[in-house]
Amino acid sequence: MFFLWPEFVWLMLALPLLPLAYVWLLRRRRKTAVRYSNIAVVTAAAAGRHWRRHVPPALLLLALGALLFASARPMARIPLPWARTTIMLAIDVSLSMRVADVKPTRMEAAQEAAKLFLRDLPKNVEVGLVTFAGSTQVAQQATLDRASLVAAIEGFQMQRGTAVGNAIVMSLSELFPDHGIDVGDMTFGGGGSRRPSRSLDDKARQPKQITPVKPGSYNTAAIILLSDGRRTVGIxxxxAAKMAADRGVRIYVVGLGVVNGAAEMPEGMSIYMQLDETTLKEVARMTGGEYHHAGTAEKLRDVYGTLGSSVQVQTRETELTGLIALLAALLAITAAGLSVVWFGRIG
Incomplete structure (x- = not known):
């Protein structure tokens, strides 16, 4: 813990004076009561020895101490959910996701796991959805609307190819819209016959130059990447992982399906699909994320549940002034309330 205004910590030295002043007032009151012959006054003075008499002043003393402590603006590193967190789900929709080695199929298992992940995620977390195969698109921009996300997940359209790098870059372009990240320019080199001509405004729009930060240090966003194969096209x-690492964005990777060997397509046609675990693990390592292999539908659901908790709670420096001031107010109100209930007055 540290203080933004440490010079105010010296005010805490005044706290021991308050109990001394309270004891002095009690003794002074007893001496005053002895001077009178009125029995009621003496009885009232004797009642001051009752333990309840000291509770409201003690609570008020604690309230003053809390206010003096809060005036120094204490800061502490505590685990808290961020007020705004964005998670980009990047899900492989290549044709190999139709394989049934994960029941009922890889795609259906991934869809169900993603929906469970959304259901268990705190409601204040924004989620965006990117789908990728030979091409990459934003199926749903980051939103708090879980129904829209579920509808987008249920509407996946599978394609040929696997552009893993494009999915990462597309997710980054959603997280950093002011960085000028253009997946098309990176894929096709900014021009050529495969790209439509651009206006002068488009040509003037250059990618933003950034200063690389520590990998994993950007704690308000994360990317969850699910893939069952290896890159065949694209960036x-x-x-792409280096771009994420330079921006401090963690990538949590879920490898799905066959690690080494072949699998059967639903039509009975064999297709060789070897999960590129080496590259996917490196993506997670470079960005400060984690890699998980999910070989079954149940394992896939477990992995998503783990990711839901790991990307949420972050340790960060938080100012405690407001919380301590609120505690002081509650103590003062409690002291006043007890004084009124027990003695019919505040004091």
Whole structure:
């Protein structure tokens, strides 16, 4: 713990004077009561020895101490959910996701796990959805509307190819809209016959130059990447991961399906699909995230549950002034309330 205004900590030295002043007042009151012959006054003075008589002043003393402590503006590192957190779900929708080695199929298992993940996630967390195969698109921009996200998850359309790097870059472009990240320019080199001509305004819009930060240090956002294969088209996966690492964004990777070998397509046609675990693990390592292999539907659900908790709670420096001031107010109100209930007055 540290203080933004440490010079105010010296005010705490005044606290021991308050109990001394209270004891002095009690003794002075007893001496005054002895001077009178009125029995009622003496009885009232004797009642001051009752333990309840000291509770309201003690609470008021604690309230004053809390206010003096709060005046120094204490800061502490405590685990708290961020007021605004954004999670980008990047899900592979390539044709290999139709394979049934994860029941009922990889795609259906991934869809159900993603919906359970959304259900268990705190309501104040924004979630965006990116789908990728040969091409990449934002299926749903970051939103708090869980119904829209579920509808987007249920409407996946599978395609050929696997552009893992594009999915990462597309997620970053959603998280940092002012950085000028253009997936098309990175994929096709900013021009050529495969790109439509651009206006002068588009040509003037250059990617923002950033100063790299520590990987994993950007705690208000994260990317969860699910893939069952290896990159076949698009931006290099590790180059995309480097972009995320430079911005401090963690990538949590879920590898799904066959690690080594072949699998059967529903039509009976064999297709060789080897999960590129080496690259996916490196993506997680570079960005300060985690890699999980989910070989079954149940394991996939467990992985999503783990990710839901790990990307939520973050340790951060938080000012405690407001909380301590609120505690002081409650103590003062309690002291006044007890004084009124027990003695019919405040004092």
């Amino acid at each position: 290099d996966t590790l180059a």
